[in-house]
Structures are given as structure tokens and as C-alpha cells.
Amino acid sequence: MAKTTDFLKSIKELNVTDLAARIKEDELRLKKLEFAHAISPLENPVSIRGLRRDVARLKTELRKKQLGI
Numbered sequence: 001m002a003k004t005t006d007f008l009k010s011i012k013e014l015n016v017t018d019l020a021a022r023i024k025e026d027e028l029r030l031k032k033l034e035f036a037h038a039i040s041p042l043e044n045p046v047s048i049r050g051l052r053r054d055v056a057r058l059k060t061e062l063r064k065k066q067l068g069i
Helices: 002-012 016-039 046-067
Strands: none
Touching: 002 046, 016 046
């Protein structure tokens, strides 16, 4: 839980361009992980779920900033 709250605090400080760059970078990392997992099973497949959720959190924060909420 502490990791999530620290993560949320850190992304709230980012501006729109930094958030967009971070989303693009994390989505690329996610695709690479999914591809690697399809070829041979990962040691920790739960990392895919965590990264997918982090991307969703980043997208939510980006949308909030775009709407001015």
C-alpha cells in the first residue's frame, strides 16, 4: 500500500508532458514484458499486472490534469 501512495504522490507532481512521456515509456515496457512472457514464462508474472495498473493510474492522472480537476 505504501508503494501505491508514494507512486500516486509522485505522479501528481508531474506535468502533462512528463505524464505522457512516462505513459509511453511504461506501455513500451509492458509490451516487452508481455512478449517475453509469451515466449517463455516470466519468473514473476504478477509484475505484468502491476505495470498495467500503474499505466492506468498514469492515464487517470493525465486525464484529470487535462480536465482541470
